[in-house]
Amino acid sequence: GQNIDQPTEMTATEGAIVQINCTYQTSGFNGLFWYQQHAGEAPTFLSYNVLDGLEEKGRFSSFLSRSKGYSYLLLKELQMKDSASYLCAPKVAGSYQLTFGKGTKLSVIP
């Protein structure tokens, strides 16, 4: 089974940096996905971390600590268009199915 925890909502100011945390308890853990979902739209892939450490991709970075069951998504130079829900999804080795967290709704304000 899995237990995934993310903050429900966050608010940040345009131009600022925000960190969205995700903690998980996943048997057979084998990596963690982050997806972005704008209101009324489909989720889109942001990152996939397998090894410990920080992976940077433009304004977005994702961090993983396997020993702590912890990941975060770091968004820099926030833009209004970053207002969306951010979903973390730990992956189980050998499984095709992803279990998503309940998502963090980020609101970026001027």
Place this chain on the structure above:
Amino acid sequence: DTAVSQTPKYLVTQMGNDKSIKCEQNLGHDTMYWYKQDSKKFLKIMFSYNNKELIINETVPNRFSPKSPDKAHLNLHINSLELGDSAVYFCASSQGPSYEQYFGPGTRLTVT
């Protein structure tokens, strides 16, 4: 060119009816999925289908059945619709379990 497409985009129907949602992917992926996103925006896996192997989430009622005529299509058939089935249903596909999933635009099902 749409990678993962779903039809219809909106579906309004009455309780007790049977309906189908179609999904097609043109990415050449081997694995397809169906998700349900309820009013609280919780995205839950329903099925995954890989090379004719169907994996069903045990919480899905047997009124729901996926049907795959070929590798590029995974349709969702729902029998005896109930009010609680109202949700947005997303189809997705991926190259494999450790690859990103590409989602369709979703089908908003409303059962009255």
